[in-house]
Amino acid sequence: MSYCLNPACQHPENLGDRNSCSSCGKNLLPLRDRYYIIRPLGGGGFGRTFLAEDQDKLNELCVVKQLVPQLQGTSAQNKATQLFEQEAKRLQQLGEHPQIPALYAYFKQDDYLYLVQQLIVGESLRQQLDLQGAFNEQQIWELLADLLPVLQFIHNRQVIHRDIKPDNIMRRQSDRRLILIDFGVSKQFTTSAIATLGTTIGSFGYASSEQMNEGEAYPASDLYSLGVTCFHLLTQISPSRLWTEYGYSWVKQWQQHLNLQLSQELTAVLDRLLQKDMQQRYQNVEQVLLELRTIEAFLAVDTTQLPSHTPSLTGNQKTRARSLQKNLPAVTTLNPRANFAWRYKLLLGSAIFLVLGFVGYKYWTSQQPSTLMGHRGEVNTVVVSPDGKTIISGSDDQTIKIWDLNSQKLLRTLKGHTDWVYDIAISADSQIVSGSRDKTIKLWRLSGQHRTLTGHTSYVNSVAISPDATKIVSGSYDKTVKFWNLSTGQVDTFKSHSREVLAVAISSDGKKIVSGSVDRTVIIWNLKTLKAQNILVGHTSDVNAIAISSNNQQLASVSDDRTIKLWNLNTGREIRTLTGHLADINGVDFSPNNQHIATGSDDKTVKIWDLSTGEAIYTFKGHQGAVFAVDYSPDGQTLVSASADKTIRKWLVPK
CATH class of the missing domain: 3.30.200.20 (Phosphorylase Kinase; domain 1)
Known part of the structure; x- marks a missing residue:
């Protein structure tokens, strides 16, 4: 797919390799x-x-x-x-x-x-806040330890950022460091310019009074915004709303909004950062660090684990840095005057965290997904290879991409379809089958060689392949299900659905296939007799996806009616209905041990459900669009999801 850069273009997405936009005619060359x-x-x-x-x-x-x-x-x-x-x-x-x-x-x-x-791959602190909830005190100390040197760096170069807020601070995925972004409103300041009125630019609620009311910006202005950012992360309360209701008077009572007890040290630091009167604030980063380096909790932050960076300084800056170095203890050295009681509390707290916080930590790390970007269209489908080494995805950009599961690097792009790739499946020997809006099915080797199957008269929306790669099942908008025997070349067509077929699956023993349709039914077919064994009725809207447990005992179906239904594969009896998603559900997969299922929805979330209780035990947030497909890795430790936001996400599954 090519994307048109004409801002006035009504339909900027262009399928295929084109030199000009099909909507407005603008040049599409790089x-x-x-x-x-x-x-x-x-x-x-x-x-x-x-x-x-x-x-x-x-x-x-x-x-x-x-x-x-x-x-x-x-x-x-x-x-x-x-x-x-x-x-x-x-x-x-x-x-x-x-x-x-x-x-x-x-x-x-x-x-x-x-x-x-x-490109910075990661999440903003705003996204992290939405995902994990309010920050704790330790996370604020870590934020200050990581971000203050960056502010010191830009201020030493006479630059004021002027728009510090959670949206403009990224946590880089590769090393978890904080990255300061969006310098579009930053301002150069000099001795002559400090007293000159500038343009009032910044974010309401985060910007200082001198910046918003007078158009002036100083290092202390960025420090005020940093304090507001810390407040927002601690409370989840929008500073913009407080500013709209109370102006700058809210900062005088900022502590009343806290839902946790802060230490006196952090309270004092934030109180000084949040002063409306600039003269009552820290005037520069050096003053903040001077105070922080007398606080045990700040010094306990393990900065040795963070990549070091020593910026080049001018002559005056080197003199000031040497002066500070003489008067300040090293950041990684604990203050030797700390009393025994504090050390005991610190050690005890660390022990409690290690013993009791492990499960919480595993959950937190699972909420930090790796994001795979490279498709130029919505990602409709994703699977993990049987050996657990690769991820395979299909997209509206007409391609299939193969990624390394561990490094998330793109290994190969398979091209051959002439329209959207709707679905893919993979056999035990890593043969890939794909269904497309171009009405064809393709059988691929990882090398890119492929064989094309034709016969459907409309979009092929769903495909499945038997573990031994001898049988393929396909579902189409032509309202039929086709069963392809690759060994004999025979093709059987099932026509019991009255509407488009959106989902198909084949049991691991090769005895049954299952199909789901816009007609709101699920049909279980017996491959020995080639007849419908059970027609399952219960969904009140389109059946979008189905999955069969590895022991061939249960069937799961998901629908636009926002429900997941579990069925007995052999009898067709409904076992349970699960609810919890807030929009259409598009994808479903059983965990390898058949104790859980994962689902993806238009509500942009991925959920894991405990089949013994019927409860959603984990909800993963991070996608910016509908989630179309989910798939477990063979070991059950990883879950991948495909989304309309054109990304694939890899999630660690909590144990």
Whole structure:
């Protein structure tokens, strides 16, 4: 798929390899014959952001920003252009720091300005907050230890960020470090510029009074925003709402919103960061660190586990750094004057965390998924290979991609379909079968060689393959189920459904196939007689997906009616109905031990259900679009999901 960069284009997604947009006619060639646009990541204000491939760097993923002012008037246009160029300059100036995205390119093409920068794979602190809930005190100490040196770095280069908030702080997936992003409204300050009124830019609730009311920005302004960010993470209360209701008076009573007891040390630090009067605040990062380095809890943060970075300093900055070094203890050294009682509490707390917190830690790590990006369209289907080494996915971009399960690196792209890939399945010997909107079924080897099966007269929405790769089942919008015997070449067609067939499955013993349809029924077919054995009625809307347990005893079906139904595969009797998703359910899979099932929904979540109790025991959040498919790894320790947000996510399953 190619994506049109014309902001006025009504249908920017283009199927196939095209040189011009089918909707507006705009050129679709890569920017500068190098940057291939994959999909939009978002945008607003004065720019749109896209995920792209750098074809000069072996298709390395990057971020492309396009200047598209959503403002009227020459003055507003000029200001937007100024801010966009400013972000490029700031990234070029500051990108040497490993916790700030690097600038790759800045150019003009087709009357639009473009900025290309490093892709940061991870989640923002806002997303982390939504996922895990309120932060605890230890996490705030860790945030301060990791982020304050970054602020010190940019302030030493005379730059004020002016928009620090959870959305603009990323936690990088690879090393869990905090990354400061979005320098579009940052401001250069000098001795002469400090007293000069600037443009009022920032986020309501997070920006300081001098920034919002007077247009002035100082290092202390960023520190105020940092304090508000900590408040938001601790309470989950929107500072924007408090600001709208109470103005800046809310900061005087910020502690009344806490639901946990903070130490006196952290309370004092946040209280000084959250002063409305700038003169009552810390004036710079050095003052904050000077105070923090007398606090045991801050010093106990294991900064030795964080990658080190020593920025190059000017002469005056080196003198100031040496002066601070003489007066401050090393961050990784505990204050020797700490009393025994505090040390005892610290050791006891650590022991309790290790003993009682292990399960919670495993749950937390499971909530931090690896994200696989590379498809240029919605990802409709995903499976894990029987050897547990690879992930295979199919997409609207007409391709099948094979990924390394452990490293998440893209190993190979299979091309051959001429329309959306709706479903894939894999046999025990790693033969892949795919069904497509191009009305064909393809049987693939991992090398890319494939064989095409034709016979359906409409979209092939679902496929399944027997473990020995001798039998294939397919379901189609032509309302039929087809059974393909690859050994004999015989094809049998079942026509009992009255509407489109959306789901098929085949039992591991090869004796039964099951199909689900828009007609709201599930049919169990006997392959020996080639007749319907049971017609299961109970769903009140489309049946989107089905799965059979590995012991061939149970069947699970999911529907647009937001329910999961469990059935006895042999008798057709309904065992249980599970509810909990807030929208259509699209995917289902049994765990290898048949004790759980996983489901994916239009509500953007993945759930794991305990079949003995019927309860949803885990809910994974992170996808930004509907979840179309889920699949367990053979060892049951990993779950993968495919989504309309054009990503695949890999989740660790809690034990």
